[in-house]
Amino acid sequence: MTTPAKNLANFSTLVPVGDDKDRLVCNDCGFIYYDNPKIIAGAVVTEGKKFLLCKRSIEPRIGYWTLPAGFMELGETPAEGAMREAYEEATAQILIKDILAIYTVKRISQVQIFFRASLASPDIKPGIESTDVDLFSWDEIPWDTLAFPSVHWALKHYREVEGKDNFAPFGNPEGWENV
Amino acid sequence: MTTPAKNLANFSTLVPVGDDKDRLVCNDCGFIYYDNPKIIAGAVVTEGKKFLLCKRSIEPRIGYWTLPAGFMELGETPAEGAMREAYEEATAQILIKDILAIYTVKRISQVQIFFRASLASPDIKPGIESTDVDLFSWDEIPWDTLAFPSVHWALKHYREVEGKDNFAPFGNPEGWENV
Numbered sequence A, B: 001m002t003t004p005a006k007n008l009a010n011f012s013t014l015v016p017v018g019d020d021k022d023r024l025v026c027n028d029c030g031f032i033y034y035d036n037p038k039i040i041a042g043a044v045v046t047e048g049k050k051f052l053l054c055k056r057s058i059e060p061r062i063g064y065w066t067l068p069a070g071f072m073e074l075g076e077t078p079a080e081g082a083m084r085e086a087y088e089e090a091t092a093q094i095l096i097k098d099i100l101a102i103y104t105v106k107r108i109s110q111v112q113i114f115f116r117a118s119l120a121s122p123d124i125k126p127g128i129e130s131t132d133v134d135l136f137s138w139d140e141i142p143w144d145t146l147a148f149p150s151v152h153w154a155l156k157h158y159r160e161v162e163g164k165d166n167f168a169p170f171g172n173p174e175g176w177e178n179v
Helices: A078-090 A151-162 B077-091 B147-162
Strands: A011-014 A023-026 A038-049 A050-058 A069-071 A094-105 A110-119 A132-135 B011-014 B025-027 B038-047 B050-056 B070-071 B095-104 B110-119 B130-136
Touching: A011 A050, A038 A094, A038 A151, A038 B070, A050 A078, A069 A078, A078 A094, A078 A132, A078 B038, A094 A151, A094 B095, A110 A151, A110 B095, A132 B038, A132 B077, B038 B077, B038 B095, B038 B147, B070 B077, B077 B095, B095 B147
Parallel strands: A038 A110, B038 B110
Antiparallel strands: A011 A023, A038 A050, A038 A069, A050 A132, A094 A110, B011 B025, B038 B050, B038 B070, B050 B130, B095 B110
16 A cells, blocks of 8 residues: 655645644645544454454565455444455455454554454355455464464453443553554 | 536536446546545543534534534545544544444445544634534533534433443434435
8 A cells, every 4th residue: 555655745844824733735736635543444254153354465474364344435433444444355245243342553553443243154265455364273373373463362352341242442552552 | 515416517427337336527638537435433431421512613504503514535444544533623632442433424425434532631712614613411401592403312322321431322313324
């Protein structure tokens, strides 16, 4: 994904009228780029006692295993975003159950909303962003080659509430609040 | 707030290489504007049995009462965003308790995260986005002049879980899923 920082030849940083923060403003047309946190929508998807993971075919963390998750698009709910991502990454049709966790990665201004979900059909195969998809029992999870800290967090938080309903969503684990 | 739609003389809509969706791309410099949903962070702030509301000095819904809430900024958590907004709108220092609700307003691609919070100090006064701030008992709440549907939702959801801890956050009320 191209980020604003990569190509800003035409933008200046200034405080627009009525604002109190620096924003990127196009020198040519005055367009104001409000760069706000983005939402990652994803899911811990289970089939019985197994967990769906996707091996990434793209950077960052190419070749590492991740939960299906990605940037929410305009006009969808977080749950719809998580469903779309599961389909794009693993052609997985999923049933959303509830919200497992809301993590924040401040360094990259991401709010990550993870749901609990189950596979609606056993048909999974790699989508364009994956080289492999598979179902792992807890003991088979490739812990050493998971793509991101929040993949660890979500899997472990999932286990903490297995069989429970109606709980407050988890946040970042202790000690990881300011990542 | 200026939105992208207001000033796009220099942008074209096209699908960048490696993407599958239309994005706004600057004709001059190739800058890709990834327009994703934005997060509103806010809080139902109580002081004893009273609720903090702010009378809006800005559009949209100027002159109507709202909960302190606003767009999350880069580098903060949703809770920090809600605390900042309470300070900006009502100079209120608040203590965040837990997540009350996560609403989605698909039409404007907003995800609204509302917390339960209490006033840490009785000192409140209108910030730059408010003409008035006040504490209302439940029966005093100006229901007919609340600014947004989600202000109604959050207040009513707050009442449903008064005295309860560790609950799943509310979503949009039934019948309001596709607003």
